[in-house]
Amino acid sequence: MKKVRWGVLGCANFAWRKTIPAMLETPSVELVGVASRTMAKAETFRAQFKLARAYGSYEEMLADPQIDAVYVPLPNGLHAEWTIKALGQGKHCLSEKPFASNAAEAERVAGAASASGLFATEGFMWRLHSQHLRAQEIIHSGAIGAVRLVRSAFSFLIPQEPNVRLVPGLAGGSVMDVGCYPISAARFYFAAEPIRAFARGSIDPRTQVDMAMSGVLEFPAGPALIDCAFSLPYRTEVEIVGEKGRILIPKPWLPEPEAIIEVDGKKDKLPPENQYIKQFECFSRCILDGTPPRYGPEDAILQMRAIDAVRRSISTGGPEPV
Secondary structure, eight states: OEEEEEESSOOOOOIIIHHHHHHHHHHHHHEEEOOOSSSSHHHHHHHTTTTEEEEESSHHHHTOOTTEEEEEOOOGGGGHHHHHHHHHOOEEEEEEEESSSHHHHHHHHHHHHHHHHEEEEEOOGGSHHHHHHHHHHHHHHTOSSSSSEEEEEOOOOOSSSSSSOGGGGTSSIIIIIIIIHHHHHHHHHSOOOEEEEEEEEEEEEETTTTEEEEEEEEEEEEEEEEEEEEESSSSEEEEEEEEOOEEEEEESHHHHHEEEEEEEEEEEEOOOOHHHHHHHHHHHHHHHHHHOOOOOOHHHHHHHHHHHHHHHHHHHHOOOOO
């Protein structure tokens, strides 16, 4: 079976725990190696996962002709920069969310992808999980009627200590890091783009990043109620309300160890699956088949425009156009 030769750009703890193990189980992925700013850290990852190569710099990996695609789990503010550099070196690129620091950066990434003829996508793995595909099927069947309200949340506690998520220069803050999930879910389930955003946020006076946000995205068919936080307990949920019924997804982002979708109070347990494996398999198949991914840079630009509007609304205290 043909495989795409992948490299991981950066030694993030998230990659160690979630995505590298998934890549090693993905049929169309050959994980060649991992890059770090220090060879010692890259070598630790290489040895742990029994990879062929360790790279002592990001540039070294991007220059390697034996790498076809790279995965970018770097801090938020570095996603666009290194995606553009990867595309410039002939590598397809799967970037962790958020795709960029703002919509203007996302547009630059899209331009780089178009100029290179290569594929780039944003790593919203949840959109590929069967629970969300099943929810879409239910909506399309008309079982709950036209969608009129989407409510979603993502929060967890971060200790008040040095953390890359709290660095403003690296696109830190709860909206960028976890608020992007409820925003993307609203776009996904309304199958449309928001018109306006109205949000309130809690800004940490020490770090100057938002620690919490709650707000409304106005869509043509109805509102989306969204919230996120680094200062609230762990909460995840998506509710889709139609004119005739509702769908509740209790674990929309990390459905482990099981996924449950509830339709009008009736629960349906789905078989276990690894959404990270699905993510890397889908993108690798796109590369091998020459088929553009379903969610390319254009979708990421629209996502970043919604995020930008939410962040502007926190600053201005009023509604902001998307």
